[in-house]
Amino acid sequence: MSNDIATEHIPMATLPEEQRRLMERIGPIWGTDIGKHRDLVVQTYTPLLERQPDRGxxxxxxxxxxxxxxxxxxxxxxxxxxxxxxxxxxxxxxxxxxxxxxxxxxxxxxxxxxxxxxxxxxxxxxxxx
Structure with a gap:
């Protein structure tokens, strides 16, 4: 079993600039419109997760x-x-x-x-x- 479970992630820095700024902007105001902000997060991260390997x-x-x-x-x-x-x-x-x-x-x-x-x-x- 790998020891790096806590360290592997998709950092904000790897997001395209426009998406990174969007995530930074909605973070502090998440609770003002949870449904809308949730949808934006899903739209942002789904393409990144699609590129994650599922081999093995x-x-x-x-x-x-x-x-x-x-x-x-x-x-x-x-x-x-x-x-x-x-x-x-x-x-x-x-x-x-x-x-x-x-x-x-x-x-x-x-x-x-x-x-x-x-x-x-x-x-x-x-x-x-």
């Missing part, structure tokens, strides 16, 4: 763990691994909004990241209130 990661998606249609999870496993630590990601939303994945990149990127580092990554969906 096997995805098993839509595994039911309960009776509700939203009781599903996705498992991202490093190829060739057997016994390994597990990281579970559960999206935010106060149990009233949100989903396991915003799009093909946003939230699954968390579990895929850990799988690339030798951990079993699980992305969990849940029933909303």
């Amino acid at each position: 990661v096997r995805a098993t998606r839509n595994i039911a763990y309960g009776p509700h249609e939203r009781h599903k999870l996705d498992i991202y496993q490093p190829e060739g691994g057997s016994r390994m630590p597990v990281v579970m990601f559960v999206h935010g939303g106060a149990f009233i909004r949100g989903a396991r994945d915003v799009n093909a990149q946003i939230y699954s990127n968390v579990a895929r990241y850990f799988a690339r580092k030798g951990l079993l990554g699980i992305n969990v969906g849940y029933r909303l209130a």
Whole structure:
């Protein structure tokens, strides 16, 4: 397992100038229009995440763990691994909004990241209130 889990990231400095300035501008005013600002962040980071390598990661998606249609999870496993630590990601939303994945990149990127580092990554969906 790699030791650099905490150090690998997509730094703001690698964003195109226009996108970097946008992220810097909305940071302090995030709470004034969360929906709009969330959409801008998703639009900014999705193309960057699409370029992240998935080599060596096997995805098993839509595994039911309960009776509700939203009781599903996705498992991202490093190829060739057997016994390994597990990281579970559960999206935010106060149990009233949100989903396991915003799009093909946003939230699954968390579990895929850990799988690339030798951990079993699980992305969990849940029933909303």
